[in-house]
Amino acid sequence: MRTYYRGPDVVVTSEFFVWRTMPGKIFAIRELHDVGITNTAVDRSRPPTVQTATGSVALAVAIWPVVETPAMIALGLLAISIPGIAVHAWWRCRPRLWELHATYRGDGVILFASTNAQVFNQVARALRRAIEEWND
Numbered sequence: 001m002r003t004y005y006r007g008p009d010v011v012v013t014s015e016f017f018v019w020r021t022m023p024g025k026i027f028a029i030r031e032l033h034d035v036g037i038t039n040t041a042v043d044r045s046r047p048p049t050v051q052t053a054t055g056s057v058a059l060a061v062a063i064w065p066v067v068e069t070p071a072m073i074a075l076g077l078l079a080i081s082i083p084g085i086a087v088h089a090w091w092r093c094r095p096r097l098w099e100l101h102a103t104y105r106g107d108g109v110i111l112f113a114s115t116n117a118q119v120f121n122q123v124a125r126a127l128r129r130a131i132e133e134w135n136d
Contacts, residue, residue, distance in 0.1 A: 005126030012126035
């Protein structure tokens with residue numbers, strides 16, 4: 001039996017895929033079909049900075065009639081743009097959850113999931129190699 005990947009969470013051999021969760025999950029490589037990858041955002045809630053951006057816009061609208069100097073206009077524009085930039089940064093940098101899906105004995109299963117893209121890619125490559133060896 002050849003080992004393609006051995007880590008703290010997963011072991012991939014030429015015969016088995018073992019995800020060391022509680023309880024552990026063991027899948028026979030020969031019975032895995034339709035293996036695929038998906039990724040999603042871990043946190044689908046609205047970012048907390050949306051409320052800050054909304055408050056800043058409301059404040060800017062409320063004080064706009066009393067703005068008289070260029071410095072006040074610049075401060076108002078900063079008050080509006082900084083929360084918008086923060087929302088954009090949060091949206092782009094939120095962690096992603098990578099999942100390996102497959103059909104095992106007729107049922108759809110999640111073989112492995114991780115937010116660490118490097119480990120996930122190593123596990124996915126090891127599984128791909130094990131499946132290729134089994135099919136040859």
